[in-house]
Amino acid sequence: xxxxxxxxxxxxxxxxxxxxxxxxxxxxxxxxxxxxxxxxxxxxxxxxxxxxxxxxxxxxxxxxxxxxxxxxxxxxxxxxxxxxxxxxxxxxxxxxxxxxxxxxxxxxxxxxxxxxxxxxxxxxxxxxxxxxxxxxxxxxxxxxxxxxxxxxxxxxxxxxxxxxxxxxxxxxxxxxxxxxxxxxxxxxxxxxxxxxxxxxxxxxxxxxxxxxxxxxxxxxxxxxxxxxxxxxxxxxxxxxxxxxxxxxxxxxxxxxxxxxxxxxxxxxxxxxxxxxxxxxxxxxxxxxxxxxxxxxxxxxxxxxxxxxxxxxxxxxxxxxxxxxxxxxxxxxxxxxxxxxxxxxxxxxxxxxxxxxxxxxxxxxxxxxxxxxxxxxxxxxxxxxxxxxxxxx
Numbered sequence: 001x002x003x004x005x006x007x008x009x010x011x012x013x014x015x016x017x018x019x020x021x022x023x024x025x026x027x028x029x030x031x032x033x034x035x036x037x038x039x040x041x042x043x044x045x046x047x048x049x050x051x052x053x054x055x056x057x058x059x060x061x062x063x064x065x066x067x068x069x070x071x072x073x074x075x076x077x078x079x080x081x082x083x084x085x086x087x088x089x090x091x092x093x094x095x096x097x098x099x100x101x102x103x104x105x106x107x108x109x110x111x112x113x114x115x116x117x118x119x120x121x122x123x124x125x126x127x128x129x130x131x132x133x134x135x136x137x138x139x140x141x142x143x144x145x146x147x148x149x150x151x152x153x154x155x156x157x158x159x160x161x162x163x164x165x166x167x168x169x170x171x172x173x174x175x176x177x178x179x180x181x182x183x184x185x186x187x188x189x190x191x192x193x194x195x196x197x198x199x200x201x202x203x204x205x206x207x208x209x210x211x212x213x214x215x216x217x218x219x220x221x222x223x224x225x226x227x228x229x230x231x232x233x234x235x236x237x238x239x240x241x242x243x244x245x246x247x248x249x250x251x252x253x254x255x256x257x258x259x260x261x262x263x264x265x266x267x268x269x270x271x272x273x274x275x276x277x278x279x280x281x282x283x284x285x286x287x288x289x290x291x292x293x294x295x296x297x298x299x300x301x302x303x304x305x306x307x308x309x310x311x312x313x314x315x316x317x318x319x320x321x322x323x324x325x326x327x328x329x330x331x332x333x334x335x336x337x338x339x340x341x342x343x344x345x346x347x348x349x350x351x352x353x354x355x356x357x358x359x360x361x362x363x364x365x366x367x368x369x370x371x372x373x374x375x376x377x378x379x380x381x382x383x384x385x386x387x388x389x390x391x392x
Contacts, residue, residue, distance in 0.1 A: 012076070012239075013313050014295045014304065019069055020316030022062035023323055026154075027359060028052065029059025030327055031351050034334045052352070061284060063157050067225060068288040070161055071232025072239075074168050079240040085176055091169055098165050105371040106158060109324040110136055113152045116328060123331050125150045139163070143221065148213035154327040156216045163222045164229045171230055180234050187227040191282055194223035228285030235289040239296035254290035257283065315360065321371045322363030329362055330355065 078084060114133065117124040127133060127150050132141075141147040142159035149156075175183045198219040205215040303309060315322075333355055337347065 012296070014298075015069060015073065015292075016313040016316030017304070017309055018065065018292065018295060018316070019319045020312035020314070022065040022069065023315065023319035024312070025059040025062035025065075026323065027059075027326055027356060028056050029062070030154075030330060031356065032056030032059065034330060035337075035347055035351055064228060064281065064284040065288045066157070067161075067164070067228040068232035068235065068285055068292065070164060071168075071229040071234075072236045072289075072292055073232075074165070075233040075236035076240070078172070079237050084172075084237065089169060089172055094169070098162075100374060102158070102162065102165075104374040105321060105324060105366070106139075106155075107137070108370050109366070110151065110155070112325075113328045114150075116332075117151050120332065123335050124152070124328055127151070142216050145210075145213040145217045148216045149209055152324075152328050154323060156220075158324075160220065160222065160225060164226065167222065167226060167229070168233075171226075171233060175233070180237060184227070184230055184234060187230045188282060191224050191227040192279070194221070195219055195281070198224065225281060227282050228288075231285040231289035232292070235292040235296075238293050242293075242297060254287055254294060257287045257290070318360075318363050318367040318371075321367035322360060325362050325366050326359045329359060333358070 078089065113124060114127070114136075117126040127147075129146050132147050132150055135141050135144060135147050136151070136155065136159075139159045139162035141150075142156040142163075171183060171187075174186070178186075198221075202214055202218055205211045205219065298304070304313075337350065337355075342350065
């Protein structure tokens with residue numbers, strides 16, 4: 001039976017909030033990787049520093065959240081207006097809108113940091129094979145270890161995102177044929193089989209740069225991450241459904257699953273490494289999908305209008321631009337910061353109160369100059385996903 005969805009807003013503010021949270025986690029994680037360990041502080045500041053330590057250690061989970069949010073955002077225009085089985089998808093318009101949204105700012109950032117990699121090869125890894133730039137232009141940089149870490153390491157996840165966009169119409173067809181549950185089950189089995197096979201082929205992956213490149217090109221390839229994306233699609237269906245009929249609360253289940261995930265990662269055997277491990281990605285996909293559903297249930301809550309939530313929502317709006325530019329800039333800044341001989345406490349303070357705001361400002365400038373003009377070019381009065389020549 002098709003899932004009925006009510007007519008709902010095209011843009012959900014709580015999604016911008018979660019997108020901002022995901023980007024902030026990634027920024028803190030990358031600062032943690034490139035700077036000395038956080039200093040010990042007195043009891044007054046220890047709670048706040050402990051929170052930052054946790055965000056620094058687990059901040060890479062922001063990428064997991066981004067993948068789930070991507071599935072949600074692509075699915076939402078379809079399910080908010082009616083049942084999934086009755087709302088068609090204009091494939092040509094879908095491709096055009098995704099390309100217009102992603103590729104122009106990405107290509108500008110690629111040109112900028114590829115150029116910088118030749119000007120500062122000791123800080124940014126320049127291309128090592130002749131086909132590096134064509135692969136990046138095709139958004140396939142995550143498929144080859146030789147291209148994962150060149151110019152801007154953060155670009156690997158953008159390549160994965162584009163490949164998930166390509167898989168989205170196929171997932172729509174599959175859901176319409178067999179339903180959400182079977183689609184989730186099929187992609188879960190695919191992800192587990194793929195990552196188990198990759199673990200057998202590369203059993204000792206770690207966070208070292210060469211191992212990370214291999215892991216991205218194998219373990220984190222499309223088949224291993226598709227389930228997280230489909231979890232986001234399922235979350236969109238349930239958020240749309242709960243606007244018309246009550247949906248059971250998943251809050252306690254999500255909290256318990258998050259706790260279990262952190263315990264499993266903390267106790268992961270050495271051969272899995274701190275990132276690459278069977279079941280981790282899939283568990284986080286389910287967890288973040290449940291969190292999205294619960295936050296969607298609270299979309300009218302007063303706390304969403306408070307200053308911290310408004311700041312995260314604003315940050316979420318520019319998060320793509322921040323993500324595109326933050327890592328190479330931080331690599332350049334941290335290399336100069338290390339020459340100053342600052343104490344760990346001073347380095348931490350500079351990173352938190354100077355560098356982090358600077359990266360946000362740089363992302364904001366990039367957004368205003370590059371992303372926003374493309375994003376809001378030739379607006380249309382209604383969603384162009386619901387027209388003729390559709391996938392039905």
